[in-house]
Each structure stands twice: as C-alpha cells, then as structure tokens.
Amino acid sequence: MQRPEPAPGTLYLVGTPIGNLGDLSPRARELLRQVDVIACEDTRHSGQLLGSLGAKGRKLSFHQHNTRSRLPQLVELLKQPLSLALISDAGLPGISDPGEALVTAARAEGHEVICIPGPCAATTALVSSGLPSGRFCFEGFLPTKGRERQQRLAEIAKETRTTVIYEAPHRLLALLDAIASQCGEDRPLLVARELTKRYEQHIGPTVGAARRHFREHAPQGECTLVLGGAPSQAIIQPSEAELLRRLEEHIEAGASASVAARQLAEETGTSRRELYALLHRRTPH
Numbered sequence: 494m495q496r497p498e499p500a501p502g503t504l505y506l507v508g509t510p511i512g513n514l515g516d517l518s519p520r521a522r523e524l525l526r527q528v529d530v531i532a533c534e535d536t537r538h539s540g541q542l543l544g545s546l547g548a549k550g551r552k553l554s555f556h557q558h559n560t561r562s563r564l565p566q567l568v569e570l571l572k573q574p575l576s577l578a579l580i581s582d583a584g585l586p587g588i589s590d591p592g593e594a595l596v597t598a599a600r601a602e603g604h605e606v607i608c609i610p611g612p613c614a615a616t617t618a619l620v621s622s623g624l625p626s627g628r629f630c631f632e633g634f635l636p637t638k639g640r641e642r643q644q645r646l647a648e649i650a651k652e653t654r655t656t657v658i659y660e661a662p663h664r665l666l667a668l669l670d671a672i673a674s675q676c677g678e679d680r681p682l683l684v685a686r687e688l689t690k691r692y693e694q695h696i697g698p699t700v701g702a703a704r705r706h707f708r709e710h711a712p713q714g715e716c717t718l719v720l721g722g723a724p725s726q727a728i729i730q731p732s733e734a735e736l737l738r739r740l741e742e743h744i745e746a747g748a749s750a751s752v753a754a755r756q757l758a759e760e761t762g763t764s765r766r767e768l769y770a771l772l773h774r775r776t777p778h
C-alpha cells in the first residue's frame with residue numbers, strides 16, 4: 494500500500510511538464526491539489542498550471558534571487574508541520590534550477606524529502622539522441638565567459654562519455670562555435686529543440702551539421718545539446734597547423750600571444766612553451 498500524501502512536515506519535489514501538459518503525472522496532480530504550501534520558481538508562470546488543477550495551497554516564490562531570505566521561512570513551514578511542494582518553471586526541480594539548497598536545509602532539520610518524478614529535459618534529450626546513454630555526464634549551463642568557460646569546454650572535449658548541456662537560444666550559436674573549435678566539426682551532436690512540444694526537433698548528427706542548420710535558422714525555443722564523447726582509445730592531439738589556427742583565433746579575438754598560448758595550453762594540454770614557440774616559428778603574413 495502506498496503511504497498517504499501529502500504528509501505534514503515533508504518536502505515534495507514535484508516534476509512538472511517541460512512543454513506538454515499531458516506529461517503531468519496523476520500523482521503529481523493530486524499532490525499539488527492537496528499540499529499546504531507550494532514554492533514556485535515563478536508564481537505567475539506556475540499560476541496557470543496550478544489554477545487548472547484547483548491547487549488550494551498557499552503559493553510562495555522561491556528563486557535564485559530570494560533563496561537566502563526564503564529558505565528559513567520554508568523550513569519553518571515544514572516545522573509547523575505543514576506539507577510543502579517545490580516546483581520549478583518546468584521539469585524536475587533541482588536540475589539547473591533552485592531546489593538543491595532547500596533539500597539540503599530540509600534534510601539538515603530532519604525533514605523527509607520525497608521526489609515525485611516527472612520529465613527532465615536532460616534525460617529526455619539523451620535517450621532520444623541515439624548516442625550512448627549507458628554512461629553519461631550532465632553539465633547543465635556552462636559558464637558564459639572567461640577562463641572558467643574555456644576550462645569547462647576543454648574538459649568536455651576530452652570527456653569520453655556522452656555529455657548533456659543546457660543552453661539559452663540566444664547563446665546557442667556561440668556555444669556551437671566553441672564546441673566546434675574544441676571538438677571539431679565531426680563530433681556527433683544532437684540539439685534537441687522544443688522537447689515534448691508541437692515543433693519538437695532533433696538537429697544533428699554532428700557539430701558541423703548543427704552549426705550549419707542554426708546559422709540558417711536562428712535558434713528559437715528551448716534547446717538541450719547531447720554531445721558524443723571523445724574517442725576513448727587515443728585522445729587525438731591537434732596537429733601543429735590546427736594548434737596554430739586556434740592560436741590565431743585567440744589572437745584575432747584580442748588575446749596577446751602569451752595569453753593565447755596559455756589559453757590553448759589549458760584547452761589542449763600542449764605545453765605553453767611549445768605553443769609560444771609555434772607562434773614564433775609561424776611565417777609572417
């Protein structure tokens with residue numbers, strides 16, 4: 494027999510649809526209808542869904558800008574003890590959206606945490622990609638700029654498992670360019686667009702093909718990237734010509750010779766001295 498829910502003093506992480514409302518499970522629906530309090534990433538965004546369910550619980554916002562002030566209030570509600578559900582704008586709370594901190598705080602105070610599973614863009618994109626899913630990595634959103642981004646991209650390029658990445662549509666082309674520069678145009682890649690929605694598309698099958706597609710069709714809607722892993726036998730070292738091309742790319746983007754050498758050393762594992770020497774040996778033009 495299933496345990497009665499919602500139970501007082503329990504935090505429920507409730508998965509909601511990533512586009513198709515039919516994906517809300519009967520269990521999630523019932524829980525949201527009955528629970529005392531619902532913490533939403535955006536109360537206006539979730540208002541429509543909750544209204545259609547006849548959810549009577551009190552709605553509170555919980556997002557990255559009010560996490561610190563809201564956390565103690567939510568834990569206090571659990572202590573009363575009220576039942577509390579957490580939902581995000583879409584998908585599984587805690588995957589690239591607030592959730593983790595609340596789960597940690599609730600557990601630290603001895604409250605039960607139960608997940609009512611639902612759709613997640615990462616796993617939905619992964620299993621539909623046809624790329625190996627036996628072992629995979631989830632990267633969420635990459636840092637948007639700077640050294641941290643370069644390092645993360647370099648790590649991803651060497652990763653032998655399939656990697657799933659989230660990206661906003663207006664940054665997709667820049668990310669595809671960066672992946673092409675690190676992994677080459679031929680690396681397998683599928684961009685899952687508008688999953689579960691009317692115009693769902695899976696665009697690939699390589700980095701180059703996806704780049705060409707999105708140069709012609711400006712990216713719109715939600716996108717998740719599924720990138721094939723690096724060949725596991727031998728991590729292919731870029732040729733001297735390729736290294737030089739990438740050094741020049743960094744320099745054209747405004748880096749000094751030494752900064753370009755340092756950046757590429759981080760990206761490829763080739764020594765900075767070797768790269769610097771390569772720059773000095775190049776034929777002037």
Ligand code: SAM
Pocket residue numbers: 511512581583584585586587588589590612613614615658659660661685686687688689690715716717
């Ligand atoms: N918690 C969500 C989940 O479980 O998938 C993810 C939230 S994260 C803030 C939003 C990102 O998820 C989007 O930028 C996009 O990369 C991905 N995403 C969400 N819905 C999607 C969809 N319908 N199709 C493709 N990607 C989606």
